Amino acid sequence: MxxxxxxxxxxxxxxxxxxxxxxxxxxxxxxxxxxxxxxxxxxxxxxxxxxxxxxxxxxxxxxxxxxxxxxxxxxxxxxxxxxxxxxxxxxxxxxxxxxxxxxxxxxxxxxxxxxxxxxxxxxxxxxxxxxxxxxxxxxxxxxxxxxxxxxxxxxxxxxxxxxxxxxxxxxxxxxxxxxxxxxxxxxxxxxxxxxxxxxxxxxxxxxxxxxxxxxxxxxxxxxxxxxxxxxxxxxxxxxxxxxxxxGEPAPHADAFAAVEAFEPYIAAHLAAGGRLHDVTRHMLGLFTGRPGARGYRRRLAIEGVKPEAGLNVLRAAVDEVRQAERRAHERRALVA
The missing domain is CATH 3.20.20.70 (Aldolase class I)
Structure with missing residues (x-):
């Protein structure tokens, strides 16, 4: 309906x-x-x-x-x-x-x-x-x-x-x-x-x-x-x-898995002569409110706009969040 x-x-x-x-x-x-x-x-x-x-x-x-x-x-x-x-x-x-x-x-x-x-x-x-x-x-x-x-x-x-x-x-x-x-x-x-x-x-x-x-x-x-x-x-x-x-499952377990699933689309765009920033400009807010979000955005904003930027830039940006969240978890474990 x-x-x-x-x-x-x-x-x-x-x-x-x-x-x-x-x-x-x-x-x-x-x-x-x-x-x-x-x-x-x-x-x-x-x-x-x-x-x-x-x-x-x-x-x-x-x-x-x-x-x-x-x-x-x-x-x-x-x-x-x-x-x-x-x-x-x-x-x-x-x-x-x-x-x-x-x-x-x-x-x-x-x-x-x-x-x-x-x-x-x-x-x-x-x-x-x-x-x-x-x-x-x-x-x-x-x-x-x-x-x-x-x-x-x-x-x-x-x-x-x-x-x-x-x-x-x-x-x-x-x-x-x-x-x-x-x-x-x-x-x-x-x-x-x-x-x-x-x-x-x-x-x-x-x-x-x-x-x-x-x-x-x-x-x-x-x-x-x-x-x-x-x-x-x-x-x-x-x-x-x-x-x-x-009431249905999400397509992916979390934002990290969603980015990984989206990589083939980005790769195809790059292979066709497109630029990374054409796509990643729409992804800047994905980790809003999470540790490492600022580093993620900064890397995409600075390195992602370069003509030669590829998936390695996106992966490095996502890794900013992974590492920041790992450090935050370790700090919480120490306090506990």
């Missing part, structure tokens, strides 16, 4: 959730639904498709997030993405950046539910896979009560299969996208009320979620949780997702 499919997902994040990031996250969780960076409809239609929307078979389940406000262009792009093998098409109605506003898509579309509905209907007419919408609770001076309901009702009437709601209002004037990450306050209750009003619709929640305990609390009220920055900055949390949220 689509409810279970969206129980946990990693958010689309510009400059972050590229194919290397998704491959790494898939190593940490079999069940997480992964999303691409947002790609505009016209880029899909006219651009380098392998670079923009290419992905590995191992990434499934994986969704592509499209940006745009032209129903015809979005329909064409959705068909292309579906033919590429994506599991879901997601429409961005939440990004507040100036560049996105300039293209008349993203969060500013909260003001035009009828247009968003037309976009959804056009995409649904072209693809057999789910079409979903990621939105805010409102923008600028909108009242989130009628604004979110209007958007939700319009897109559901057009055939949208699920909604993911970032529980913070987007401010398109007066705040930078960075400031908008923390201001105004999150309003989770508004998303809960939407779900209560739409019990038969899969509703996910996004924004400020960082722990398994918080995820469980939200899942008492909605069908799914979506992590963004927390999953990227502390990807080790993804090792907890399968056992804690799905």
């Amino acid at each position: 689509i409810f279970q499919e969206h129980r946990f997902s990693v958010a689309p994040m510009m400059d972050w959730s590229d194919r290397h990031c998704r491959a790494f996250h898939r190593t940490l969780s079999r069940r997480a639904r992964l999303y691409t960076e947002m790609v505009t409809a016209n880029a899909v239609i006219f651009g380098d498709r392998d670079r923009l929307i290419g992905f590995a078979e191992a990434e499934h389940p994986v969704a592509v997030q499209l940006g745009g406000s032209d129903p015809e262009a979005l329909a064409k792009a959705a068909r292309i993405c579906a033919d590429h093998g994506y599991d879901e098409i997601n429409l961005n109605v939440g990004c507040p950046s100036d560049r996105v506003q300039g293209g008349n898509f993203g969060a500013c579309l909260m003001r035009d539910p009828a247009l968003v509905a037309a976009c959804v209907a056009a995409m649904k007419a072209q693809v057999a896979i789910p079409v979903t919408v990621k939105c805010r609770i409102g923008v600028d001076e909108q009242d989130p009560e009628p604004a979110l309901d209007a958007l939700a009702d319009a897109v559901l009437a057009a055939g949208a299969d699920a909604l993911v709601v970032h529980a913070r209002k987007a401010w398109l004037q007066g705040l930078s996208p960075k400031e908008n990450r923390d201001i105004p306050p999150l309003d989770y209750d508004r998303v809960y009320r939407l779900k209560r009003r739409l019990p038969g619709v899969p509703v996910g929640i996004n924004g400020g979620i960082a722990t398994i305990e918080q995820m469980r609390a939200h899942l008492e009220h909605v069908d799914g949780v979506m992590l963004g920055r927390a999953a990227y900055q502390d990807p080790g949390i993804l090792l907890e997702v399968d056992p804690e949220l799905f």
Whole structure:
């Protein structure tokens, strides 16, 4: 069922959730639904498709997030993405950046539910896979009560299969996208009320979620949780997702085993002419909070960016953590 499919997902994040990031996250969780960076409809239609929307078979389940406000262009792009093998098409109605506003898509579309509905209907007419919408609770001076309901009702009437709601209002004037990450306050209750009003619709929640305990609390009220920055900055949390949220074993026993399992992917990327940093930049937070984490990050940041850097650099960085944890264990044993 689509409810279970969206129980946990990693958010689309510009400059972050590229194919290397998704491959790494898939190593940490079999069940997480992964999303691409947002790609505009016209880029899909006219651009380098392998670079923009290419992905590995191992990434499934994986969704592509499209940006745009032209129903015809979005329909064409959705068909292309579906033919590429994506599991879901997601429409961005939440990004507040100036560049996105300039293209008349993203969060500013909260003001035009009828247009968003037309976009959804056009995409649904072209693809057999789910079409979903990621939105805010409102923008600028909108009242989130009628604004979110209007958007939700319009897109559901057009055939949208699920909604993911970032529980913070987007401010398109007066705040930078960075400031908008923390201001105004999150309003989770508004998303809960939407779900209560739409019990038969899969509703996910996004924004400020960082722990398994918080995820469980939200899942008492909605069908799914979506992590963004927390999953990227502390990807080790993804090792907890399968056992804690799905009752299934994690893909690997710990972060060390996950890195070892991911090495063949990195080796293939290097053999194809890629650079180590293309991949390891997404792995910097893996050992967050553990002894040796700083040394791990430093080695990858300094040595991993060199053109000749190879797997030996990653292994040496991981060994910083192993040795630091061994020393910490020895100190605890002496005290005991």
